[in-house]
Amino acid sequence: MTHYMELLATNQPWNLLIFMALPVILAETIAVSELYILFTRDLQGRVRKINKFAGVIVGCYFLGIFFYLFFKAVIPITIAGEWRTIIDVIAVGFYLLGVIPLFGISLLEFGAIGKYKGEEWKLKLHAKFVALFLIVAHIAMIFGMLSPSLLDASMQMHQM
Template identity: 40%
Template sequence: MVMTNYMGLLAQNQPWNLILFMVVPVVLAESLVATEFMMAYRGPENAGGWKSWNHGLSILAGVYFAGVVLYLLTNVVPGITWKGWADELAIGAYLLGIVPFGALALMELGVIGKGLEPRKRLLHHFGWLVVFLIVSHVAMVFGMVDPTITGYKPAPAMMHQMDGMPMQHDGMQHNMNGMQK
């Protein structure tokens, strides 16, 4: 099976790429969801420590993800050989995560949404979190797709046989018996 560049990036440099590009952003998003729920339950005016956690997590998520996106745009994306539209959609959706995370950070830094009353501010926060969860799930789903089912055709020299099943393996050709093909 051929992997998208999204999955290839997560699979490289184990476990660090998986942690840095998937685990940390997802933990930040899920932690924000938890603090948002608590703030909604208690009311934004009575949220106490949950509001402080939410404030810090929002800024951290925006700054962290901005760093990730900057790194990917300067060091990874320019060298990508695209493997069809699913691959492009997965990477594009992942990179779009900076919009909602950036908006949350900018809200907490007072750059946008300053005049919003507490209830509206909470709704905006929820809205941006929903947007992040949507784009991140689109990235994950399409990142797991075998790009050959969306039209990508790998170079024949990159295929090898494993018990009768063609598999791609970074340009190396071999079979399970250790004999060169």
């Protein structure tokens, strides 16, 4: 089992809720509302307010997750040499890479990015951040569900 899946399976249901459900629910809220906003161009309505709220919350929340896991898991696992093949590194690495688009959305909502840009530019960047998050999150999930022993077995076959 990858460290990613082990994290989600340990301390049920709390780790699953903290590290997967809450960030994914907020990110999916952003993704779905983003489609509505892109089609209607309603930048002031209720859906945009929900989108903005979810963007601010998930970016800040995931930044906390990033720092927590980086110092409590990534550094200790690396120092101890306990990574379970490259599959494990990819799963955890791509999960943590989610901080870039999610915190980017928060920075955009706070006005720290694109403060003097037009709404069209901000809308495009927001959509790019959402797309990037969906890509890295799905790579993390796919590799997280793989068994690291897949590579161990193929490496053992090559050594024979």
